[in-house]
Amino acid sequence: MTQHFLSVEGLKKAYPGTPTPVFENIHFAIEKGEFVCIIGHSGCGKTTILNVLAGLEEASGGVVIMDGREVSGPSLDRGVVFQSHALMPWMSVLANVAFAVKSKWPDMPKAQVEAHCTKYLEMVGLGQAIHKKPAELSGGMKQRVGIARAFAIEPKMLLLDEPFGALDALTRGTIQDELLKIVQATHQTVFMITHDVDEAILLADKVVLMSNGPLAKIAEIVEITMPRERTRADMHHDPQFYRIRNHLVDFLVNRSKGYAGSDAAVLHDAKHPPVVRPGLVEEEAPESATFRQPPQLKQVVNH
Amino acid sequence: MFKTQGFKAGLISLLLFLLFLGAWSLATFPKEQATLSGADAEYAALMGKGAEKSSGFPAPGKVGEAFVTYLSDPFYDNGPNDKGIGIQLAHSLARVALGFLLAVAVALPLGFAIGMSPLLLQAFNPFIQILKPISPLAWMPLALYSLKDSDVSGIFVIFICSLWPMLINTAFGVASVRKDWINVARTLEVSPLRKAFQVILPAAAPTILTGMRISMGIAWLVIVAAEMLVGGTGIGYFVWNEWNNLALPNVIFAVVMIGLVGMILDQIFGVLQKFVTYRE
Numbered sequence: 001m002t003q004h005f006l007s008v009e010g011l012k013k014a015y016p017g018t019p020t021p022v023f024e025n026i027h028f029a030i031e032k033g034e035f036v037c038i039i040g041h042s043g044c045g046k047t048t049i050l051n052v053l054a055g056l057e058e059a060s061g062g063v064v065i066m067d068g069r070e071v072s073g074p075s076l077d078r079g080v081v082f083q084s085h086a087l088m089p090w091m092s093v094l095a096n097v098a099f100a101v102k103s104k105w106p107d108m109p110k111a112q113v114e115a116h117c118t119k120y121l122e123m124v125g126l127g128q129a130i131h132k133k134p135a136e137l138s139g140g141m142k143q144r145v146g147i148a149r150a151f152a153i154e155p156k157m158l159l160l161d162e163p164f165g166a167l168d169a170l171t172r173g174t175i176q177d178e179l180l181k182i183v184q185a186t187h188q189t190v191f192m193i194t195h196d197v198d199e200a201i202l203l204a205d206k207v208v209l210m211s212n213g214p215l216a217k218i219a220e221i222v223e224i225t226m227p228r229e230r231t232r233a234d235m236h237h238d239p240q241f242y243r244i245r246n247h248l249v250d251f252l253v254n255r256s257k258g259y260a261g262s263d264a265a266v267l268h269d270a271k272h273p274p275v276v277r278p279g280l281v282e283e284e285a286p287e288s289a290t291f292r293q294p295p296q297l298k299q300v301v302n303h
Numbered sequence: 304m305f306k307t308q309g310f311k312a313g314l315i316s317l318l319l320f321l322l323f324l325g326a327w328s329l330a331t332f333p334k335e336q337a338t339l340s341g342a343d344a345e346y347a348a349l350m351g352k353g354a355e356k357s358s359g360f361p362a363p364g365k366v367g368e369a370f371v372t373y374l375s376d377p378f379y380d381n382g383p384n385d386k387g388i389g390i391q392l393a394h395s396l397a398r399v400a401l402g403f404l405l406a407v408a409v410a411l412p413l414g415f416a417i418g419m420s421p422l423l424l425q426a427f428n429p430f431i432q433i434l435k436p437i438s439p440l441a442w443m444p445l446a447l448y449s450l451k452d453s454d455v456s457g458i459f460v461i462f463i464c465s466l467w468p469m470l471i472n473t474a475f476g477v478a479s480v481r482k483d484w485i486n487v488a489r490t491l492e493v494s495p496l497r498k499a500f501q502v503i504l505p506a507a508a509p510t511i512l513t514g515m516r517i518s519m520g521i522a523w524l525v526i527v528a529a530e531m532l533v534g535g536t537g538i539g540y541f542v543w544n545e546w547n548n549l550a551l552p553n554v555i556f557a558v559v560m561i562g563l564v565g566m567i568l569d570q571i572f573g574v575l576q577k578f579v580t581y582r583e
Contacts, residue, residue, distance in 0.1 A: 056486055074489040086483035090505045090581040099501065103491035135582035153491070 003068070004029035005189060006053075006157065010062035013048050021060065022048060023216040025270040028208055030157075033187040037200040039248065040210030041256055046193045047161055053191060054080045054159050067156060076104050079150035081160040085142040087134040087149075094130040097121060097149045104153040120152040121145070124178055140171035147179065151188070160192040164199065173232055176202060184228070197248045201241065202230055209251050211259030218273040219259050222247065225279040240279030247278035324363055331362040361552040369552035370559075384544060386536070388557070392564060394536040398454070398529075399522045402461025406518065410466050411511070414473025415499065418507070424474060431471065439464035439525045443532055453533035460529045465518035472514025476507030508579035516572035523565045538564075 007029040014021035022045040030036050038046050051057035053064055055074035064071040066078070087096050097117040101108065108116070121130050124144040134142050143163055150158055164172040180203055183190060194200050200207045207222040226240045235241055377389030417423045439460045446456035480503050488498045530539025538561055545553035 054490055056489060074486075074492060076490075076492050078490065080486070080490045082483050082486065084483055086481075086487050088484055088487075088502065088505070089583045090508075090579075100487075100491050103493050103497075133582070 005032040005034075006030040006064070006066045006191075008049075008053075008062070008064050011049065011052065011059050011064065012061035013045055013052070013057075014060045018214075020214040022213050023210070024061070026062065026218055027271050027273070028218055028221065030189060030191060030206075032189055034205050035183060035190045035192070035203055036206045036208060037192050037194050037204040038208040038210060039194060039197070039200055039252065040216065041212050041252065044210045044213040044216035046210060050080075050159050050161050050191065050193055053157075054078055056080075076153055077156045079153055079155035079158045081143075081146045081150045081158070081163045083161045083163065083165055085134075085139075085146040087142055087145055089134050092131050092133055093121065093126065093137070093145050094118070096134070096145060097152050100149045100153050117148075117152060120148040123151070123182060124148045124175075138171075140167050140175055143167060144175060144178070147175075147182075151182065151186070157189045157191065160190065162193045162195065165195065172196075172199075177232055179203065180230070197245055197252070200224075200248065201226070201244055202232055202235055207248065209248070209256070212256050217259050217270055219251065219256065221273055221275045223275060223277045223279075225277050244279045247276070327363050331360050333362075361555065366552045366555045369550075369556040373553070373556055383535075386541075388538075388541070388560060391536060391538045391541045392560065395526050395530060395538040396564070398457050398537065399461055399519075399526050402458040403465050403519060403522055405458070405462045406465035406469055407515070409462075410469035410514075411473055414470045414511075415477055415503075417470070418474040418477025419503075421478075424478065431467065435467040435471070439521075440528055440532065443529065447533075453535060457526070457529045457533055457537075461522045461526060464525045465522045468517040468521065469511070469514040472517070473507065473511050476510030476514075477503055479510075480506040505579070505581070509576065509581070512572065512576040512579055516569065516576060519568050519572055520565070523561075523568055527561055 007027075009027055010024075011026035012021050012024035014024075022043075026049065028036075038049065040046050048057060052059045053066075053071065055071055055078070071078075087093075088099070091099065094114065094117055097120060098113050101113050101116055105113075118127065118130060121127060124147055126141060126144055126148065129137060129141065134145065137145070143166075147160075147163065150160075164175060167175065176199060182188070183203070190203075192203065201224055204224050205228075207224060208218055209220045209222060211217050211219045222244065224244060226235070226238050226244070230238075373388045377387045379385075379387040380390060413427075417427050442460055442463055443456060446459045447453065450456050450459060484502055484506055485498075488502045493502070526537065527539035527542065530537035531543045534540050534543070538557060542554055542557045542561075545551075545557065
């Protein structure tokens with residue numbers, strides 16, 4: 001097996017008192033510089049997986065190995081952007097980011113901390129607001145501070161828990177563009193939870209599809225084969241876009257149920273979930289609604 | 304400016320106060336008294352000034368006189384039973400301050416520990432629940448017996464009554480710090496001490512300050528009663544002493560002072576509270 005930057009092996013989470021685990025036998029890998037989105041319905045354990053990667057929660061089984069070391073507990077190597085921005089309301093925007101920077105580099109002189117923080121706040125377009133309190137900012141600006149805080153510690157990997165979930169569509173679009181720009185510039189490795197199919201297609205190199213919980217699995221890994229230089233404005237002109245989009249939506253609406261429990265409807269190898277490139281095949285008949293067959297072989301590249 | 308609500312409210316307040324004074328004056332207006340006859344007159348002559356004081360509830364004028372006398376020289380000291388109101392209040396405030404600070408010194412660290420650990424919270428809870436409703440004055444005999452000093456006992460009573468609201472609020476405030484903030488600190492590998500002072504303390508500060516404000520209110524209520532019991536000095540003792548002298552104008556004066564000082568103490572904590580409160 002080749003050495004991946006991050007590999008998740010046999011991850012399982014069961015809560016005490018419930019017989020069936022939320023998910024089990026989760027295997028996937030992330031390469032350096034890759035942007036991976038995970039999509040699935042509520043309750044499939046996406047946030048739990050992210051929290052395990054962050055070290056905030058412990059899995060009931062399995063391991064996560066990042067950069068050759070097992071993940072045990074939170075670390076400054078992994079920056080987290082929380083869904084609810086999680087800024088400390090008694091600190092100014094600058095102080096919030098500085099709190100993170102001082103945690104990573106305790107001996108950095110004050111002026112340098114400030115310069116470092118300002119650099120990242122300017123990167124997310126908040127250069128003007130650094131002395132404001134979070135309460136004076138809009139939801140989108142708060143989330144930008146959260147992103148700046150995560151980037152400012154220059155982590156090896158960034159974990160985003162549905163960072164734009166609470167934002168209105170317009171704001172979400174602008175921040176997606178900003179995130180895309182920053183990630184393309186820094187080649188940051190990112191793992192992100194999202195509910196938004198378009199967002200996943202815009203940002204990701206790979207989309208991990210999770211089936212419904214309990215006993216959620218990784219159903220497929222979809223490679224976004226569109227060229228990396230995408231923009232929100234012209235992404236939908238690419239013929240691949242709708243093929244990928246249809247595939248993802250179809251999964252969420254129809255197929256995500258078919259993997260649950262012992263009566264799994266789809267033949268499935270959890271260790272090697274099928275890697276699919278729906279963008280590359282020509283338009284063909286939509287996947288049949290009968291589940292008792294493996295995913296369409298033409299699209300599967302690793303079988 | 305004359306149309307603002309504050310101005311109108313002030314006007315009504317003033318009116319209410321004048322109405323109250325008027326009613327008071329009317330109720331205590333000296334009735335056409337028959338000239339004192341026989342034994343009464345003789346008794347009055349014997350008692351001198353004292354007899355005058357015992358004749359019914361004092362009129363506003365009399366109380367006003369007490370205000371002027373006491374406030375014009377608040378710090379005189381003519382021996383143990385005759386001290387200025389400033390000195391008496393200072394004694395009470397010193398006891399409250401000492402007892403309160405001792406309570407802070409215990410309640411903050413203990414409340415922090417209890418708030419951080421659900422195990423400790425559950426372990427301490429029965430004791431807190433039983434000890435909290437005990438009237439602070441019920442501790443007085445035990446305090447006097449074991450501490451053997453009325454002054455220290457007063458401070459102890461203040462300590463014990465200030466302790467519970469602060470302890471409970473600190474524990475509650477610390478326990479209910481938003482999980483997100485704790486998680487931020489965890490992912491940043493913040494040291495426990497830095498987490499306590501830079502995340503948990505500011506997050507819980509408004510709740511803690513509320514506890515302190517309640518404690519201070521209770522402490523000021525209790526000190527008057529405690530000083531009535533132990534005597535010697537303080538505003539409570541002053542009230543009791545003047546009652547024994549049947550000098551009701553002085554009692555009323557002291558009652559008003561207790562109210563004023565209590566209000567000022569509360570306002571101070573109100574300002575502190577505003578200072579640590581954050582908007583989300």
